Amino acid sequence: MTDVPESPITLAPNIGLEAKRDSGSSVLADTPLLSLRALTKHFGPVEALRHCDLDIPAGKITALIGDNGAGKSTLIKTIAGIYSPSSGQMFWEGEEVHIHSPHEADDLGITTVYQDLALCDNLDIVQNMYLGHEETKVGLLNEITMELETKKLLRDLSVFTVQSVRQLVGSLSGGQRQAIAVARAVMRDAKLVIMDEPTAALGVSQTQLVLDLIQTLAGRGIAVLVISHNLTDVFAVADRIAVLHLGTLISSGPASDYDTASAVDLITTGGTTRDRSSHSSAS
Amino acid sequence: MSDTVVTPTGLEGDGSLSPADVLKARFKQLRRSDTGMLPIVVGLIILGAYFEIRSPTFLSAGNLVDLFVQSCVFILLGLAEIWLLLLGDIDLSAGWIAATGAAIGAILLQSSFNWPWWAALLLAMAATTAIGTLQGAITIALKVPSFIITLAGSLFWEGVAIWLIDGQNNGGAISIHEKVLYGIVNLNLSTTATWIVSLAAAAGMSFLIFYKDRSRRSSGLDSVSIYETFIKIAALFGLAIVLVLIFNTDRSTFSVIEGMPYAVPLVAVVLGVYSFVLSRTKPGRYLYAIGGNVEAARRAGVSVNRYRLLAFALSGLTAGIAGLVYASQNGVSDSIPGGTLVLYAVAAAVIGGTSLYGGRGRMINALIGGLVIATIYNGMALIQLSASVELMVEGIVLVAAIAIDSLARRGAAKLGGS
Numbered sequence: 177m178t179d180v181p182e183s184p185i186t187l188a189p190n191i192g193l194e195a196k197r198d199s200g201s202s203v204l205a206d207t208p209l210l211s212l213r214a215l216t217k218h219f220g221p222v223e224a225l226r227h228c229d230l231d232i233p234a235g236k237i238t239a240l241i242g243d244n245g246a247g248k249s250t251l252i253k254t255i256a257g258i259y260s261p262s263s264g265q266m267f268w269e270g271e272e273v274h275i276h277s278p279h280e281a282d283d284l285g286i287t288t289v290y291q292d293l294a295l296c297d298n299l300d301i302v303q304n305m306y307l308g309h310e311e312t313k314v315g316l317l318n319e320i321t322m323e324l325e326t327k328k329l330l331r332d333l334s335v336f337t338v339q340s341v342r343q344l345v346g347s348l349s350g351g352q353r354q355a356i357a358v359a360r361a362v363m364r365d366a367k368l369v370i371m372d373e374p375t376a377a378l379g380v381s382q383t384q385l386v387l388d389l390i391q392t393l394a395g396r397g398i399a400v401l402v403i404s405h406n407l408t409d410v411f412a413v414a415d416r417i418a419v420l421h422l423g424t425l426i427s428s429g430p431a432s433d434y435d436t437a438s439a440v441d442l443i444t445t446g447g448t449t450r451d452r453s454s455h456s457s458a459s
Numbered sequence: 460m461s462d463t464v465v466t467p468t469g470l471e472g473d474g475s476l477s478p479a480d481v482l483k484a485r486f487k488q489l490r491r492s493d494t495g496m497l498p499i500v501v502g503l504i505i506l507g508a509y510f511e512i513r514s515p516t517f518l519s520a521g522n523l524v525d526l527f528v529q530s531c532v533f534i535l536l537g538l539a540e541i542w543l544l545l546l547g548d549i550d551l552s553a554g555w556i557a558a559t560g561a562a563i564g565a566i567l568l569q570s571s572f573n574w575p576w577w578a579a580l581l582l583a584m585a586a587t588t589a590i591g592t593l594q595g596a597i598t599i600a601l602k603v604p605s606f607i608i609t610l611a612g613s614l615f616w617e618g619v620a621i622w623l624i625d626g627q628n629n630g631g632a633i634s635i636h637e638k639v640l641y642g643i644v645n646l647n648l649s650t651t652a653t654w655i656v657s658l659a660a661a662a663g664m665s666f667l668i669f670y671k672d673r674s675r676r677s678s679g680l681d682s683v684s685i686y687e688t689f690i691k692i693a694a695l696f697g698l699a700i701v702l703v704l705i706f707n708t709d710r711s712t713f714s715v716i717e718g719m720p721y722a723v724p725l726v727a728v729v730l731g732v733y734s735f736v737l738s739r740t741k742p743g744r745y746l747y748a749i750g751g752n753v754e755a756a757r758r759a760g761v762s763v764n765r766y767r768l769l770a771f772a773l774s775g776l777t778a779g780i781a782g783l784v785y786a787s788q789n790g791v792s793d794s795i796p797g798g799t800l801v802l803y804a805v806a807a808a809v810i811g812g813t814s815l816y817g818g819r820g821r822m823i824n825a826l827i828g829g830l831v832i833a834t835i836y837n838g839m840a841l842i843q844l845s846a847s848v849e850l851m852v853e854g855i856v857l858v859a860a861i862a863i864d865s866l867a868r869r870g871a872a873k874l875g876g877s
Contacts, residue, residue: 279760294758298751298818299744307748308759316739320678327680340681 207270209234209399210255210286210368215264217247217254224250227264228425230418232368237390237400239410239431242420243443248403251420252370255401256288257281285367289374293357297346301338302326304345305360329359333392337385351382355389368399375409387413407436421446496812496827498863502856503831510838517841521710524720528644528788530833531722532557535781536804537811537825538733542774544808545737545750546767547817548605550774552594552612554800557782558620558791560587564783565791566627568637576639584779590616591775595768605771617797624793632792643725643787647718650707656724661699665692722784729780733773734822746770750817806853807832810860831856 208231217225225247232238242248253259255266257275266273268284275281278288295304302319305326311318326341335355338348345356354374361369371390375383390413393400404410410417411431418428419442427442434442441448510517539553550556564583567574574582594612598605625631635641648656668691675682706719737743745766748756757763781804785795809815810831811824835856839849 278758282760290758292754294752294755296748296751296755296818299747303744303748304755307744307756308761310741310744312741317741317744320674320680323680324678342681 207267208232209269211267212255213265213267215251215254215266216262217250217259218262224423225254225261226423228420228423230425230428232399232401233416234367234399235394235397236415237394237402237413238416238418239414240401240403240418240420241405241407241410241439241443245422246420246443247423248420249372250423252288252372252401252403255281255368256286256370282364285365286370287361287364287366287368288370288372289354289357289361290372293353295345295353295357297344300344301330301341301348301356304356305329305363307360309364325363326359329363330355333359333362333389335359335385335389349382350378351385354378354382354386358386358389358393362393362396362398366398368401369393370401370403372403373405374402375404375406383409407439410439411436419443496824499810499812499827499831499860502860502863503827503834506831506834506838510834510841514838514841517838519710520705520708522837522841523705524710526830526833526837528720528722529837530829531644531726532781532785532788532800533803533807533832534726534825534829535729535777535784536800537807537829538729538822539774539777539781540801540804540808541813541820541822541825542733542746542770542777543605544805544813544815545746545817545820546770547750547753548598548767548770549609549805549815550591550594550612550771550778551606551609551801552616553609553774553778553781553804554795554797554802555613555616555620556587556590556775556778557785557800558795558797559590559616559623559782560584560779561782561786561791561795562620562623562633564640565633565635565786566623568635568640569627569633576637579637580640580783583783584776587779587782588772588776591778592768592772594775595771598771599764599767613798613801620795620797621793624791631794632790634790635786640783640787642721643784644720644722645787647706647716647720648724650718653703653706653719656719657699657703658696660724660727661696665695668692668695722787725780725784729777730822730826733777737822742766742769747818750819752818803832803853806857806860810857812864828860831860 210230210232212228212230215225215228215230216223228251230238230251240248240251250259254261255275257278257280260274260276266275273284275284275286281288296307299307302323306322311321311325313321323341330336330338330341333355335352338352338355345353348356358369358371358374374386374390378386387409390400390402394415402410402414411434414431416428417431417434417439419426419439421442426446435450438448438450441450507517516522536553536557539557540550543550560583563586564579566572567579567582568576572579590612594605594608598608601608624633627633638646647653669688672683672685672688676685703719706723707717709715709717737746745756745761748759748761749763749766753763785800789795807825807828808820809828811820811826811828813820813824813828832853835849835853839852844852
């Protein structure tokens with residue numbers, strides 16, 4: 177495993193490039209939505225993440241792959257504000273941020289769709305979509321607006337297999353539940369949607385539903401970070417791949433730089449002899 | 460919007476379905492979907508028919524009014540339980556909280572204290588609300604099941620209630636002389652007032668139904684056809700008229716007693732307000748969410764502890780109201796069956812369709828369940844069955860209700876789930 181050089185702490189990514197600013201936009205045009213630099217996380221003596229550098233661009237699907245225990249969950253939980261990094265920096269839209277809670281992450285636009293989906297089976301789709309953020313009219317729930325908006329959003333995201341938005345979520349299939357959880361994130365104006373093993377428990381057609389949805393998200397300019405064990409799915413949709421091995425981000429780059437064999441090598445051994453870059457690249 | 464009106468029956472059309480089509484499709488939908496309270500309502504009708512056959516005075520106006528009044532306490536305690544059952548919690552002390560509230564109210568109305576009626580009743584309800592909140596706070600702080608805390612509470616508040624009542628040195632009983640508390644159960648609205656109140660209530664509910672159905676239709680959402688709206692409204696008025704006729708029939712042989720006892724509109728108002736809060740406000744929505752998946756609710760940003768505490772408080776308040784109605788009916792004595800009452804309360808809620816696991820149920824469940832319990836209670840007394848048989852029957856009814864509900868749910872899942 178090659179040593180990752182310490183990044184200078186005070187530099188923001190892409191500094192030195194000519195800033196291209198649209199009128200009214202404060203984000204450098206080539207800046208990734210989220211950048212991690214030398215991100216490290218300790219739990220006592222255990223180093224779960226070590227000097228991770230990662231760029232997550234908007235409108236692209238980044239797949240995070242790695243063996244069990246490599247630190248994938250820790251990494252996304254750190255991004256999502258559940259953990260605070262022990263050291264290192266996070267840059268959101270080019271500016272350094274410190275995320276101390278999931279609430280702060282949510283405010284920035286980072287939403288995580290968990291494996292257990294955090295949906296209430298006893299509530300219907302509309303009620304789940306708006307849970308915690310209901311629309312009200314004179315203090316009462318505005319069911320009509322919420323139902324119309326939910327239908328519209330599901331249509332926009334090309335989720336057509338759901339018969340009625342008033343179906344209880346408990347009666348939906350696994351893929352549909354994923355779709356609802358993702359749609360919920362979109363409704364909350366997520367800019368970065370993190371998905372943890374979204375297709376793990378799904379059959380073929382449901383997997384396709386979810387993969388299509390992920391691509392729809394990217395098409396809308398949302399950054400998607402997907403953890404997946406399933407390399408078939410990864411290569412089906414990912415624009416970029418990042419490999420975690422024993423807490424270090426040993427490799428990242430465009431998906432075209434990888435294939436199944438080299439990916440497996442990187443995951444299991446931390447290196448590959450098959451002509452793949454084995455040092456982290458910043459873009 | 461180019462959406463055609465899609466009725467919940469799954470039929471698509473331009474809204475010009477005949478009433479026959481609507482009825483047929485509705486029936487099919489009922490079979491497929493959550494049958495809700497239908498089996499229980501049918502059961503209630505069968506029970507009523509049975510008792511009427513065994514004792515022809517069952518359906519007399521006088522007996523029916525008695526039945527409605529008897530059901531008030533069960534309904535109110537059922538409502539108290541539902542606040543917590545929806546969360547997946549339970550209150551085993553509801554009967555004794557009610558008794559404590561009744562004791563406080565009755566004592567303050569006695570000549571030795573002579574509080575004005577509104578002050579005594581308000582304090583009694585405030586006290587029971589505080590009790591509920593306290594038990595909720597302990598449950599939340601200690602992170603233990605409410606079952607245990609309220610079990611302890613049932614012992615504690617039984618002690619408090621008896622201590623209060625016996626402390627009056629009145630032979631363990633306090634009779635109610637004050638007019639308002641006495642009047643809840645024993646005094647009636649005039650026949651005219653009964654008409655006005657009932658028709659106004661029916662009209663109010665009809666307006667809400669009409670408005671809701673119409674908004675849905677005009678927004679292009681799935682909605683019921685206009686026929687169904689009118690059927691619902693007609694049924695509502697029909698029911699109101701039947702009830703008024705029952706209440707307004709002179710039910711006394713010696714003098715004239717007619718009109719609706721005050722307890723009935725009291726329970727109706729409580730039921731109406733609670734139903735409204737539960738189905739149309741954010742706190743109500745959050746209670747369902749917490750009962751369905753507390754972790755999901757938490758991640759969605761719902762302050763879980765705040766709403767749990769609110770539910771405990773409301774449960775306590777409702778138990779207090781139930782206690783005052785009980786006092787009005789039976790006076791206050793140290794032999795109030797607080798333990799039995801709470802069992803009936805939970806039974807009423809569950810028979811009516813509330814799930815013990817949380818997340819499922821509506822306030823109206825307490826109404827149907829309370830009526831079922833009262834029907835058995837009343838009917839058995841009429842045919843002079845012993846109390847022991849009555850207890851056995853109620854146990855069987857409770858099991859039957861849960862069994863029917865469980866089977867219906869499994870059937871619905873098989874037929875209707877996607």
